[in-house]
Amino acid sequence: MSVGSGNRNTNTEPWGSFDDNLVQGGGSAVIDMENMDDTSGSSFEDMGEMHQRMKEEEEVTAEAAATEDDTAEDGEFLGMKGLKGQLGRQVADEVWQAGKRQASKAFNLYANIDILRPYFDVEPVQVRSRLMESMIPVRMINFPQKIAGELYGPLMLVFTLVAILLHGMKTSDTVIREGTLMGTAIGTCFGYWLGVSSFIYFLAYLVNAQITMLQMLSLLGYGLFGHCVVLLVTYNIHFHFLFYVLWLLCGGLSTLRMVTALLSRTVGQTPRLLLCGTLSVLHMLFLLYLHFAYHKIVEGLLDSLEGPNLAPMQRVARDVPELTLNATVRGPGPLLKAI
Amino acid sequence: MAASDEASRPFAGLSDVSISDDIAVEGDISVPVGPSARRDDEFSTLDEPVRETVLRDLRAVGKKFVHVLYPKRSAALLRDWDLWGPLLLCVTLALLLQGGAADSDYQGGPQFAEVFVIVWFGSIIITLNSKLLGGTISFFQSLCVLGYCILPLTAAMAVCRIVLVAGSGPVSFAVRLAVVTASFGWSTFASTAFLADSQPANRKALVVYPVFLFYFVIGWMVLTFSPSQ
Numbered sequence: 001m002s003v004g005s006g007n008r009n010t011n012t013e014p015w016g017s018f019d020d021n022l023v024q025g026g027g028s029a030v031i032d033m034e035n036m037d038d039t040s041g042s043s044f045e046d047m048g049e050m051h052q053r054m055k056e057e058e059e060v061t062a063e064a065a066a067t068e069d070d071t072a073e074d075g076e077f078l079g080m081k082g083l084k085g086q087l088g089r090q091v092a093d094e095v096w097q098a099g100k101r102q103a104s105k106a107f108n109l110y111a112n113i114d115i116l117r118p119y120f121d122v123e124p125v126q127v128r129s130r131l132m133e134s135m136i137p138v139r140m141i142n143f144p145q146k147i148a149g150e151l152y153g154p155l156m157l158v159f160t161l162v163a164i165l166l167h168g169m170k171t172s173d174t175v176i177r178e179g180t181l182m183g184t185a186i187g188t189c190f191g192y193w194l195g196v197s198s199f200i201y202f203l204a205y206l207v208n209a210q211i212t213m214l215q216m217l218s219l220l221g222y223g224l225f226g227h228c229v230v231l232l233v234t235y236n237i238h239f240h241f242l243f244y245v246l247w248l249l250c251g252g253l254s255t256l257r258m259v260t261a262l263l264s265r266t267v268g269q270t271p272r273l274l275l276c277g278t279l280s281v282l283h284m285l286f287l288l289y290l291h292f293a294y295h296k297i298v299e300g301l302l303d304s305l306e307g308p309n310l311a312p313m314q315r316v317a318r319d320v321p322e323l324t325l326n327a328t329v330r331g332p333g334p335l336l337k338a339i
Numbered sequence: 340m341a342a343s344d345e346a347s348r349p350f351a352g353l354s355d356v357s358i359s360d361d362i363a364v365e366g367d368i369s370v371p372v373g374p375s376a377r378r379d380d381e382f383s384t385l386d387e388p389v390r391e392t393v394l395r396d397l398r399a400v401g402k403k404f405v406h407v408l409y410p411k412r413s414a415a416l417l418r419d420w421d422l423w424g425p426l427l428l429c430v431t432l433a434l435l436l437q438g439g440a441a442d443s444d445y446q447g448g449p450q451f452a453e454v455f456v457i458v459w460f461g462s463i464i465i466t467l468n469s470k471l472l473g474g475t476i477s478f479f480q481s482l483c484v485l486g487y488c489i490l491p492l493t494a495a496m497a498v499c500r501i502v503l504v505a506g507s508g509p510v511s512f513a514v515r516l517a518v519v520t521a522s523f524g525w526s527t528f529a530s531t532a533f534l535a536d537s538q539p540a541n542r543k544a545l546v547v548y549p550v551f552l553f554y555f556v557i558g559w560m561v562l563t564f565s566p567s568q
Contacts, residue, residue: 113467113470113471116471117471117473120468120471120472122545123541123542124541124542124544124545127545152468152472152545155468156548156549156552159464159549159552160552163552163555163556163559166556166559167559170563171563181453182453182456182457
């Protein structure tokens, strides 16, 4: 048995490789394409018969699989009858593997949440202590104060604020026409956190203050702790005097904490004034807005407990034009002027 | 013959093995197509009746419901996760919560969407949070657990609706409050039984709090539901 196509024969056995012998087998699956035309050791009749059989089978499969043009052509070209399915499967498998590899590469590049992983590396004790510290202003302003750069606490506080706001909106029967209650709550809270952080960071960049975006996000996020406490109390206990006291106390403390942290990182009178003034105004006004925009006035309760002089103010708190017309307001007037 | 000589010396001198020309080496070394087709049939569920397919999935969903109702540390909920159960529960809850506003003409639609958004985006955010905190559970497993643990709250919603049919006075409010609080606690406990295991020991509180908040919001939506007149 002579060795057929030498360039493909890697077998060094003297008796030839298995491939040579299979050309003569009928219905065999492993056919070397070069051996198709190898007439060594086989009669012309056998070859002719095999060719004929293959042609017939090709015609049959070409009729049957009219849509699978590629595999039919592959079958004709390579002469692998009975293997069209297997070849097709192999090709499909390889295409699937390549596609999967590309997709996972793209996913790992763009949707890699591991970028954020270091900012969530906190312990519950740390979170608790930072929450407490966010209400305690630190008096040292000549040396940059340490601001923790984490995102877990601020994110959870924003979500808590969303939940409290939802509660306030529902109990005040707020009717949202263009949108949903949930959308408004999430939009307000996240918009404030991200928007004001970016704005203050931009101002800090202008006046060359030493604070990073992450630190600003973290600082403002923890500053919302005071807001959460105040709103939780005043959405359920509807005394306006209580709200103003809490607004000044908790809101003021958390604002002072943020302001001193910023002061310690800014140089120059005007930059300090600009940065800290903007932040305190925005922070305090946000709390005021959250309270008055989504707050129900329990009229009967207030009338019976507070007396007549404050009642008109409370009754029209949601309606601004009536507020200015009401001349009998005494209590909240000086407070409003003092802002 | 040469073959018998080789048989007496197993594996010795393999290079001496030679097949002479007069011994015809022929045979049929075709790939056996029969058995593999039969193997495919065992795994292929394409030919079974539709009823069997649906029943199999329903049985899996029902088994997971039982796991939620009796939360033990079993891995079945995590191993064979599916999102059919959460979808069913979400749709049921959203349908039950519909039609409960003062102006139900344009708030009926957003309420359904609101529940969907809250449930699915809340679950996604909790999952991302637990992954960022170093959790070992996969994304869809976590979605599966959180979705299935809404079952007690959906049951509470059904109970509240029935109670509201009777009346909406302070007694009914007290009953509803008790039912919703119990089911909210149950949901939180059930989900933390599955989720907290995948976290390092000292960080469990960090994962539990968002779950608590999530079920609190849903429970509060259930509690403050009041049917339109």
